[in-house]
Every structure is written in C-alpha cells, then in structure tokens.
Amino acid sequence: MKARVTVTLKNGVLDPQGKAIESALGTLGFDGVGSVRQGKVFDIELDHEDRAKAQTDLTAMCEQLLANTVIENYTIEIQ
Amino acid sequence: MKARVTVTLKNGVLDPQGKAIESALGTLGFDGVGSVRQGKVFDIELDHEDRAKAQTDLTAMCEQLLANTVIENYTIEIQ
Amino acid sequence: MSAPNETPITADLIQSHGLKPDEYQRILDLIGREPTLTELGIFSAMWNEHCSYKSSKKWLRTLPTKGPRVIQGPGENAGVVDIGDGDVVVFKMESHNHPSYIEPFQGAATGVGGILRDVFTMGARPIAAMNALRFGAPDHPKTRHLVSGVVAGVGGYGNSFGVPTVGGEVEFDARYNGNILVNAFAAGLAKADAIFLSEAKGVGLPVVYLGAKTGRDGVGGATMASAEFDESIEEKRPTVQVGDPFTEKCLLEACLELMQTGAVIAIQDMGAAGLTCSAVEMGAKGNLGIELNLDDVPVREDAMSAYEMMLSESQERMLMVLRPEKEDEASAIFRKWGLDFAIVGKTTDDLRFRVKIAGAEVADLPIKELGDEAPEYDRPHEPTAPIPALDAETVAPPHDFNEALLTLIGNANGASRRWVWEQYDTMIQGNTLVRPGGDAGVVRVEGHETKALAFSSDVTPRYVEANPYEGGKQAVAECWRNINATGAEPLAATDNLNFGNPEKPEIMGQLVGAIKGIGEACETLAFPIVSGNVSLYNETNGVAILPTPTIAGVGLLPDWNRMARIDAMADGDALFLVGD
Amino acid sequence: MKAAVILLPGLNRDRDMIAALTKISGTAPQTIWQTETSIPSDIDLVVIPGGFSYGDYLRCGAIAARMPVMQAVIERAKAGTRIMGVCNGFQILLEMGLLPGALMRNAHLNFVCKEVELEVTNAGTAFSNRYEKGQVIRCPVAHHDGNYFADGETLARLEGEERVVFRYANGGNPNGSVNDIAGIVNEGGNVLGMMPHPENLIEPAHGGDHGRGIFESALDLALA
Numbered sequence A, B: 001m002k003a004r005v006t007v008t009l010k011n012g013v014l015d016p017q018g019k020a021i022e023s024a025l026g027t028l029g030f031d032g033v034g035s036v037r038q039g040k041v042f043d044i045e046l047d048h049e050d051r052a053k054a055q056t057d058l059t060a061m062c063e064q065l066l067a068n069t070v071i072e073n074y075t076i077e078i079q
Numbered sequence C: 001m002s003a004p005n006e007t008p009i010t011a012d013l014i015q016s017h018g019l020k021p022d023e024y025q026r027i028l029d030l031i032g033r034e035p036t037l038t039e040l041g042i043f044s045a046m047w048n049e050h051c052s053y054k055s056s057k058k059w060l061r062t063l064p065t066k067g068p069r070v071i072q073g074p075g076e077n078a079g080v081v082d083i084g085d086g087d088v089v090v091f092k093m094e095s096h097n098h099p100s101y102i103e104p105f106q107g108a109a110t111g112v113g114g115i116l117r118d119v120f121t122m123g124a125r126p127i128a129a130m131n132a133l134r135f136g137a138p139d140h141p142k143t144r145h146l147v148s149g150v151v152a153g154v155g156g157y158g159n160s161f162g163v164p165t166v167g168g169e170v171e172f173d174a175r176y177n178g179n180i181l182v183n184a185f186a187a188g189l190a191k192a193d194a195i196f197l198s199e200a201k202g203v204g205l206p207v208v209y210l211g212a213k214t215g216r217d218g219v220g221g222a223t224m225a226s227a228e229f230d231e232s233i234e235e236k237r238p239t240v241q242v243g244d245p246f247t248e249k250c251l252l253e254a255c256l257e258l259m260q261t262g263a264v265i266a267i268q269d270m271g272a273a274g275l276t277c278s279a280v281e282m283g284a285k286g287n288l289g290i291e292l293n294l295d296d297v298p299v300r301e302d303a304m305s306a307y308e309m310m311l312s313e314s315q316e317r318m319l320m321v322l323r324p325e326k327e328d329e330a331s332a333i334f335r336k337w338g339l340d341f342a343i344v345g346k347t348t349d350d351l352r353f354r355v356k357i358a359g360a361e362v363a364d365l366p367i368k369e370l371g372d373e374a375p376e377y378d379r380p381h382e383p384t385a386p387i388p389a390l391d392a393e394t395v396a397p398p399h400d401f402n403e404a405l406l407t408l409i410g411n412a413n414g415a416s417r418r419w420v421w422e423q424y425d426t427m428i429q430g431n432t433l434v435r436p437g438g439d440a441g442v443v444r445v446e447g448h449e450t451k452a453l454a455f456s457s458d459v460t461p462r463y464v465e466a467n468p469y470e471g472g473k474q475a476v477a478e479c480w481r482n483i484n485a486t487g488a489e490p491l492a493a494t495d496n497l498n499f500g501n502p503e504k505p506e507i508m509g510q511l512v513g514a515i516k517g518i519g520e521a522c523e524t525l526a527f528p529i530v531s532g533n534v535s536l537y538n539e540t541n542g543v544a545i546l547p548t549p550t551i552a553g554v555g556l557l558p559d560w561n562r563m564a565r566i567d568a569m570a571d572g573d574a575l576f577l578v579g580d
Numbered sequence D: 001m002k003a004a005v006i007l008l009p010g011l012n013r014d015r016d017m018i019a020a021l022t023k024i025s026g027t028a029p030q031t032i033w034q035t036e037t038s039i040p041s042d043i044d045l046v047v048i049p050g051g052f053s054y055g056d057y058l059r060c061g062a063i064a065a066r067m068p069v070m071q072a073v074i075e076r077a078k079a080g081t082r083i084m085g086v087c088n089g090f091q092i093l094l095e096m097g098l099l100p101g102a103l104m105r106n107a108h109l110n111f112v113c114k115e116v117e118l119e120v121t122n123a124g125t126a127f128s129n130r131y132e133k134g135q136v137i138r139c140p141v142a143h144h145d146g147n148y149f150a151d152g153e154t155l156a157r158l159e160g161e162e163r164v165v166f167r168y169a170n171g172g173n174p175n176g177s178v179n180d181i182a183g184i185v186n187e188g189g190n191v192l193g194m195m196p197h198p199e200n201l202i203e204p205a206h207g208g209d210h211g212r213g214i215f216e217s218a219l220d221l222a223l224a
C-alpha cells in the first residue's frame, strides 16, 4: 500500500525558502505571483493492505517524527 | 487562484533523506515501512484567475526554478 | 541498459563504450575470444582516459616524485609525506568537471566526497580541503546557476562531513562557458606506521563491501568523463550520482575504527566504475586474482544486471580485504555506524578477475593485463607558437589611477572571494590558524605544540596558454611562494591537469609543455609531485578550455607562533617590495 | 563539576567540544553514545555538540532528538542538571521540546561561517555569569539553519523572563533570527541552546578566548 504525507508550515510561521523563491520568480520575470510557501512530501510504501492500521500508523509517524507540530501541519492520503 | 506544485525525485536517484527517515521510523518501532522517498511541495498563490496562463506559467516556473529536472519530476495542480 | 550478458558485441556498442577499433583488437588478442557485455563494460572502464591515463602517462612519468620526505608518491589513493614525529600528511586533488556542469550541486558535492574518501582510505583523518573553481563569463546565461550550485555543493558536502575548507580559487573566463572546472583537494593526518594501501595480500581471504547500497548512478559516467561535450549531452544524461555526506562521515569513523583493530589488509574506495576499478586494482597490485559474487552486493534497485553493478558509480562505498578472524569485530563497527556491508568475494591465486551472478560467470579476465596493459599513447604534439611579449611602451598609462585601481579590484577576477568562502566551514576542528583570504590556509597539527601545515592552490591559465612551459613553471612557483609567504617550508605538491582534447596535436602540445614546465620547477624547488589527476577532453563544439594545470601544495611550519600573516599589518608599518 | 558529551552519528564538532572542555577544565569529558539509556549520576553538565546529526535530514536535529539517550537527557534536564546544546545541539534541544521555538533556514538561504559579535543580554545564568550584562564578545558561527523563530506569545515570554542570553550585536545578525536571538535558556535556567560556537574561540590559536567564559560558567570553575 502506498501513502503520501504532506507537511506544510503553519500560517504565520516564517518561511525563508518560500520568500526567496517568491523573489527569484519575480527576478525571472514571472508576474502575478502572490506568495509561495514551501513544504515537504513523503511517499511511503507500507508492506500491508490494512487501511485502518495505515491511518493510525501514519498519524503516529507524523506526530512523532515527520512533522514538527510546533510549526507544521500535516495531511495523510492513502492510495 | 491557488496552485500546488509537487516535486519528487526521479526513480533510481538516491534519496539519502528518505533512507535516513526510513531507518529512524524503524528505530521508533514502526514496522511494515517499505520505503520512504522525500519530495517538496510549493503552495503558490497567483493573483489572477486565468487557468491557461497559470498552467503555462507554472510549467515554466518548474522548468526554470522549482524543479531540478536533471533529477526531479514535477506535477502541477491548480485549485 | 539492462541488456543480457550475451548481447552480441557490435561496432556501435564498442564505439559507445569509448573504445577505438585498435583498442578492441587489443582486447581480442588479450583474451582470445569475443568479450561478454559485462567484460566489455569492464574494459571500457579500465581503459578509458580517466582511469588509464593513456594519453598522459608517458609525460607524467617525467615529473619528479621522490624526495627525502616522500613516503608514497603517485599510484595510490593519495600521496604521503613525512612531517616528522611519526606523523604524515596524506593529500591529493581530483577533478569533477563534467558531472558538475551537468548537475552543479551534486557534481561538486560528489567531487568533494570522492577526494575525502581517497584520503581516509589511506588511514588519514581529513584536516583541510581546498577547491579550485573555474566558470564561464560572469554574464553568460548559465554561469550564475553553475556558480551557485557548485559553491553550495562544495559547502554542502564538506561542511556536513566536517572538514575545514582553507583555500581555493575562483576564476571566470568565457573559455569555460561550456566546460567548468571543479578541482577538489583534501589533506589528512595519519601516523607513518599506520598507512593503508590497496594492495591485496593472502589467498582465499574475504573481499568485503562497505558503505552505501549500489544503484544505477552514473552507469557509463567514467566513459562520459573522457568524451567531448556536444549539444546532445542534455539528452544523454546518465543517472546523476547524489552525494550523501552523512553516510560518508559514518564511513570515515567506521574505517578509522576498523583500521585500529588490525582487521584491514587492503582497502580501496570505489570511485569511477567503483566495483570494477577497486577490485582490479587490489588484485593486480597484490599479484592475486579476485572473484566477486554479485548476488551478495547490497543494491537499492531491482533487477540490476552484472554490467550495471560493475559500472555503477554510487558514492560512499569501499572495498576491502579483511582478516577473517576479525570479522565479528568488524561487523560490530559497521553496525554501530549503520552501514551496509557484505562479503562479496574472495582473493584467489589464479590472477583472474571473475564475476559471478545468479550462478553464472559473466566475466573471466586476466587481472594484471586489465590493470597494467591498458593502451598507452605517444600522441603527436605540436609546440605552442610563441607569442611576442607585449611592449609596455605601446600601452598608454591610465588617465586616472584611482579609477584604474577600482576597475582592477572590482573586476570579477580581482574581487574578494569572501562571498564564496563564507559559505564554507573554515573553522571546524578548531585548528585553523589562517582562514581563506590570505596567501595560504594554515592548520595546526593536532597533538603537537607548535607544528602547522600550510596549503595553497594556484595556476594562471592565460599564462599557460601563452606559453605552456613557462605557465607550468609559474603555477608551481606561485604555489610555492604562497606557502612560503606564511613562513612554511614547502614540502610537496599534487597536480590536476585540465586540458582539451589530447587527440589534437596543439592541445597535446599544451599538455606536454605544461608538464615539462611543472617538472622543471618542481625539480629546482625540491617540491615533488606526490599525487594528481588528469582531466582531458574539456571541449565543447571544438573549443577547448584554457589549459589549466592546477597545482596544490603543502608546507610545514615548525612553529606557528612565528608565522607571517596577511592581516597582521598595522598603521604606520613600512612596506617592502622583495624580488624583481 | 563533571561534564559529558553526547555522541551521535553525523555530529562533527564533537571533537572540538571535547578538546575545549578538556583544555578548560583540565579533564576530558565523558562521552555518551546515542544508544545509552541513562546518564551517570555524577555528571553535572551534559553537552550536545554541533554538526549534522543524521545528515540534518528531515529537519535539523529531528532524528537525533528521538534517539534513546535523549530520554535520559530530558530526565536530567527536569532534575536540574545543566544541559548545553550548541548549533546542532540547540536544534536537537528544540526538537526535544526542552526549549521553545524553531530554527529555520538562514534568511539568505546560504550556509554561513564567520565571526560575529554577541551581546550578553543576561549575565545571570549558569552559562553566562563570567560576563557582564551588555558585554559584547566575539564568537564564530557556522550553520545553515540558525534563523530562530517563535510565535509572538513565546517571544514575549522569553523576553519578559530575560531568557535570551545572547543576541547578535551591532547589526551583525547572520541568519535573520527574530529579535537577533543567538541563545536562550529554559524556564529553570539550566538548559542553554545557542547557535554560535564558543568552543572555537578559547585559545590564542583561535585568535582569542571570548568563548571560554561560557564553559567556565557552566563548569563552575573557580575564578582565576
């Protein structure tokens, strides 16, 4: 079974990388770009087909490791 | 208009981060994790509502800046 | 390329492996039959310019490589020089030019990784690094991207690994527009009686694989490094090698720990065409055969063929011959550092290089010939036509000296390089006495009250182009002076010879001229060359780079308290000009 | 006082830290590998040095913070033992939750290695009592992710409780840290996290010894 975890910065948390990309896009001549925020995705392969277990496990993985919940949110999609 | 660009490593390209996360998950006692690959997401706000222009612009942004097309693939979702 | 081993060997296949028809004939003569695909791959890896030095060997042999302090000259992973009190300095410089042009961050990063491995493979802990970089014109559309990628890659790897970068060069010239140069230097400290070499000893001993898993990275890369670029290169990209400095740091600590246990008989890092070159070298040097069983190689991709495994350039890997009775001790160390390892073969007494996979033998070649009987060329070379000296009288003096001075120091090649070296960790290990920005970087020798080592890297390519012989001499002299200016005694040097296509007599002439000049200067200054690297075919659409023989040297300061430094000047000091 | 240094794969200023503690206190600190589950009871100062533990993969310090030895560090922190994290060590302490906030990528996105000036904004802590309040000291920095961030409320508390110990001085903020923050302590004052590297400025070979005071304070060394 495959899953994708997406981790993004909470609103209000400074994102230096997003900001830098924003201004680089401006330099490259792209207009109309309002704001850019950068996050992470994790494509995780699980070697079982139990969706309920996957949901519980992935939530625990996010809470314990994949996201820093002080500054980040996460979403889980199981395919 | 909002868009999300997801950038992932091409198949076969070594992902040291994914590998380290994989073994950390093992250390934390999660079993059944086959493999982890890490990628990036960019949440981009565009200050217009022209979907066609957005698609063209975002593709160009990916090719020129957001993705390193030598080792990365990208996908674009416009909301 | 997942072709079966029985794939018929066609002229096209031979050519795509960078082998010339006469070279292929030599293979047929050597083994008396048509090679298998895996064997063809092995030959192409061993016999390409990058590994065999077939165009430069004849001339490299003329360089002075010996001296009272030289413990190991060229031929090993790095040179070794005595610095007294039982200590030695181990150093080398190597290029990663082509990969850095294709993927600047990873290309530069893996270049740094490769040279660090060369140094710690010999049992030395790396203590200093330098990087000599050459880019195209500042306003060329690719330059900005290449500069930022390369500098970030050099820093990204070295900073994480934990070695201070103490010097280097950055130069811009339109002649590097299509071929940038990334030359990385590393030096390490070891004890004279604890140097490790690649020569295997003993029959029937385990050949151990250690480090990262093998993927399809850079399959064909060694062949690419010896080919000219053209526009189609953008499509021909092989899978790029990605550096993993974290694994390299673990590999360093594991190797040094392992060496202390007495388990290591021979060790060789896997560089270009990793498994092939490392195994052949260990066997050929030790007059032993090697048998590899690829089923035991740790892999990270499915269905890898023998061909792919033998040519993979995956980084952060080592091959060694270990004492069997120390196996448990060794595996405890590898586990502690989280590294993959496996016994992948054994030494034999039949002087054959055998490769097996899934029960079948896919290669069976004479190991000595593979290593030692690579083609060697005496390529035609044409001396560079002399350029008359510019008559100073014909140059009008500047109308405004202040403005002229500003133009000089504001020029891309004259400006401060602080923006580069502030992205490198220059202080880690706590021994850096002089950071970049002076004549030479200086690092004190840990465990010794007053001793320090000075490092500098130099060459002025336009001098070399104007007159290869004089330019070669000048590069050595400048390096020697920079080291000497700190108060250090210059001990020995390493060279990285970056040139265009040696099949052109005028390019070969530059190479020959520069080597002669370097040789003469090194001889006169008693500054032997103890290691080095050659990078040829740096051409795009027939235009070669400026001839760039980078010289990096090491000097010894007996007492760093008496070192001269560039930033010690004070108001009112008198300035002297010495020399003519 | 007895010091211990925590060791993890990928750390690379561990040797610098061990050398500094040895030179300043006259005795080599004990070293504790990541898989240990307890810290000897006679240890009074636990130091987590700098580097790239686990390659800084995922987030700086994230994987290290979850290794077994860190549970023991948390227990000792609660019991009042002095804990000091430098650079990657600071990042690890944040990931462990022993200090508030986060260290983000430097504002200019590049790794930065240079000497900066630090203002000692609180000279009353266990780690800064050899300095005067307001004193400006030199100190090297070398990091890619040293851009301190905390939400408004947390910042207000840190400032209100005078828990900012070191601040980048004279406009020399090298990474974009909010309020120029370079180092902070926890509520109890026994846990310090700082980005700069005092261990690289302790002797003439380093070009000065402004970093010594931090170790002399933390080790309660008798004043010379």
Ligand SMILES: Nc1ncnc2c1ncn2[C@@H]1O[C@H](COP(=O)(O)OP(=O)(O)O)[C@@H](O)[C@H]1O
Pocket: C130, C131, C132, C133, C165, C166, C167, C168, C169, C170, C417, C420, C421, C435, C436, C437, C438, C439, C440, C441, C458, C482
């Ligand atoms: N890529 C680099 N990495 C580290 N230091 C560098 C680099 N490029 C230049 N430097 C440093 O900047 C200083 C000036 O460089 P350069 O102009 O080549 O020196 P010089 O001509 O005096 O030998 C030297 O100290 C050199 O080591």
